[in-house]
Amino acid sequence: MKYIDEFQDPELARRLLDEIHATVTRPWALMEVCGGQTHSIIRHGIDQLLPEQVELIHGPGCPVCVTPLEVIDKALEIASRPGVIFCSFGDMLRVPGTGRDLFTVRGEGGDVRVVYSPLDALRIAQQNPDRQVVFFGIGFETTAPPNAMTVYQARRLGIPNFSLLVSHVRVPPAIEAIMRSPSCRVQGFLAAGHVCSVMGVDEYPELAERHRVPIVVTGFEPLDILEGVRRTVAQLERGEHTVDNAYPRAVRPEGNPAAKAMLADVFEVTDRAWRGIGVIPASGWRLSAEYRDFDAEFRFSVEDIKTREPDACRSGEVLQGLIKPHECEAFGTLCTPRTPLGATMVSSEGACAAYYLYRRLDLTPAPREATSVV
Template sequence: MKYLEEFRDPQLARRLLDDIRSITTRPWALMEVCGGQTHTIIRHGIDQLLPEGIELIHGPGCPVCVTPLEVIDKALEIASRPGVVFCSFGDMLRVPGSGRDLFRVRGEGGDVRVVYSPLDALEIARRNPDKEVVFFGIGFETTAPPNAMTVYQAERLGIPNFSLLVSHVRVPPAIEAIMRSPSCRVQGFLAAGHVCSVMGVQEYPELAERHRVPIVVTGFEPLDILEGVRRAVRQLERGEHVVENAYARAVRPEGNPAALAMLADVFEVTDRAWRGIGVIPDSGWRLSERYREFDAEHRFSVSGITTREPVECRSGEVLQGLLKPHECAAFGTLCTPRNPLGATMVSSEGACAAYYLYRRLDLAPPRSGAAPEVTPVV
């Protein structure tokens, strides 16, 4: 990416860290609501560079991780059926269902394909009119517009053998649910910049005011994270609770009008289950009545599937910010990327995957008994 190195400048990072230290007078707990931000934080050791007492809590910001187990099982059921081409982004293939994953289904003869865009799946449907082609539509507000566009195009072009298995979720209701939890420790939020680039920031001021928490829209590079922390801490120290846009290079207050219009046409708001968390009211989308014929869940009659999470997996607590990944007894032993218990270990944005990738050696007991030395990568 052009100019990317500017947002990883070590000298600027030190200046931001010095500024954060100079304004911090007491402990504060902030939650980043994006898995991409979590990976940046862990990869660059940002949480270890911050002043003592500033805690970054990892929230439910990984779209793969929050896709509920019953939806994964519905995907497995559909993908196993003859005459179906099941298309998905690659990071969904390793996510465990109740007894297997999409890789296993493909190994057993299912036609499971990795695509790079939902429009690729639509093209497969156009070229194979004798097959039922299903795209696994998951994610936050960021991936919802292209999925909506694909359904819109399927209707416009008259491609009846395409359908979408929908599991889209919305960030603001999740923040509401987190703040209403009796165990909530969050005092401020780093909001996901890519979500706000689509949706704008209109839904956040009411949340900030009602729960008296600062919300800072933040990007994904190390300096973005540090600037978001700096602004959130400054508000907390002053007793303020407003929405700030620290990602103005990508986010406009009104969002993306074309994307919002497409979402309003194709989707409607619904209650949605989040893996490991439960049902959050008005936290998801489903296809609107006009496009219901493209709903794979109804087309394949899989709405009755129910599941139960494995007791050893504590990913729900990780997603709620109640547990750091390495505090789970199964981390790195019973649960690894090769043999995951939950999606947080296999998703490219999962918190458990971030800790396993960048920090598991630091978390192992040192041979000499001394604390491991942390080398910041910022």
Template sequence: MKYLDEFNDPQLARRLLDEIRATVTRPWALMEVCGGQTHSIIRHGIDQLLPEEVELIHGPGCPVCVTPLECIDKALEIAARPDVIFCSFGDMLRVPGTDRDLFRVRGAGGDVRVVYSPLDALQLARRHPDKQVVFFAIGFETTAPANAMAVHQAKRLGLANFTLLVSHVRVPPAIEAIMTAPACRVQGFLAAGHVCSVMGMAEYPELAERHRVPVVVTGFEPLDILEGIRRTVGQLERGEHRVENAYARAVRADGNPAAIRMIEEVFEVTDRNWRGIGRIPGSGWRLSEAYRDFDAEHRFDVTGIRTEEPAECRAGEVLQGLIKPTDCAAFGTSCTPRTPLGATMVSSEGACAAYYLYRRMSEPALPREEMNPVG
């Protein structure tokens, strides 16, 4: 299969690993920002195949995981109303709020529906004019264009019964927050290829220069990730801090101009809370004034909901790269996919879910050089 099998070749993986080993002379800590990359790394054991000098730190790249608890509670409050059809992607249904999740709301009679696109929710609004249809619009820059298009179409069609509950977040301000944190150990970044395929790379050179860290735009297959690591380690060893595009088959420097224009028309930048992390200035989007009538928070008057994170859950530290999932005492015991304490255990991109799914409970018994890469 083009652009898939080619990036899972064990022989090429060994060559890249050999190049990394030949290059590295001292310890380096790299962060992959995307949860999809985290799952690929854990699934294929990439972090265990690397030389010991190269450490991978899992970043806050799971959009479900960083959706703040108060936003989940707002979703639960709206979804429980009898006049509402609440639409969401499936991975949000088991994310715990303060005392329940969307599955429990549905079990109690709420009309909660899994959709595959915000445009599916838009069609529901057209078919059910007697109902308020709400779409849970979460995610990074990758999902923002489709969500913007949905509300743009709703306004054009005059659909007064369609709204978005928005919790969009942006990657560059998160990198800024990570680099300015007192406990930061990150020395280089693997940037999320799908985010850059939408937004381009214009926001990263200034970050790389100011914090003196390499930023390498990276894909999601094993060889993509190894190539991103190879380039990042190479820059660090040479004392460089540039932005490189290691995912050129999908990413252009200017991204997708049409998608960017749609985002800029519908959304405006705002401060945003990140679950387990806190408030990051300029790190989110909200509906602009021209589209404020389609804001579910205001239509259903849930702006005043405030919450506190459960003390037992250390997902915030996992999302900041301060600990690995296995460093949390609740991991795999009181916190499992069936009984999650935090979103990192139930999201398809969560680091805790990756460790649990691929049985990463401890370090492997085999020396790294004896392990089989990729295959």
């Protein structure tokens, strides 16, 4: 299968690992920013095959995981209202809000539907003109363009009963926040290839230069990740800090101009809260003034909902790379995929879910230690 089998070749993986072993001379800490990369790393045991001097830190790259609790509670409030059809991707239904989740709302009689595209939600709005249809628009730069296109289409087609609950976030400001944290140990980044396929790499050189960290754009298969690690370690050993595209089969330096134009038309940059982390300046999008009528927060007057993270959940520290999932004392006991305390345990890209699925039998939760957050 093109770009699958050949990027999981064990012999090529061994060659890359040999090169990394031959290159590294001192400890380095690298952060992968994408939850998909985290799952690939843990599933294939890549972190256990690397030299002990190379540590992979899992970053805030899971879109479900970083959706703040207050936005989940806004979704629950809207979905509970009569006359509303609330549409979402399936991985959001188990994410805990304050006391319940969207599955619970559906069990209580709310019309909560799983869709596979925001355009599915738009079609539902066309088919149900007497009801309000809301799509839960979350994620990074990868999911923002289709959500923007759907709002654009709703306006163009005159579908007034459709709206978008927006919780879109941007990767570069998150890297900036991580690097500015007093607790930061990151010395190099593996940047998410799908994000860069949309946005290009223009925002990264300034970050690499200002914080003197190499940023290597990588894919998601084992060989992609190993090549990204090899290039990052090679830069660190040479004392370099540049942006390197190791995923040219999918990423062009300029990104996708059409997608970027759609984002610029429909959205505007704003400060965003990240679950377990806090507000990061200019780290997200909201609907621009021209499309504000399609903003579910305004339509349903839920802007003022504020909530507090549960004390037992340390997902914020996991998302910042301050601890590994099994270092949370609730991991695998109080917090499991069936009884999650945080989104990192239920999302298909969450680090806690990856450790639980692939490695929980080998791990023992560690005692809690005080750490600072971004």
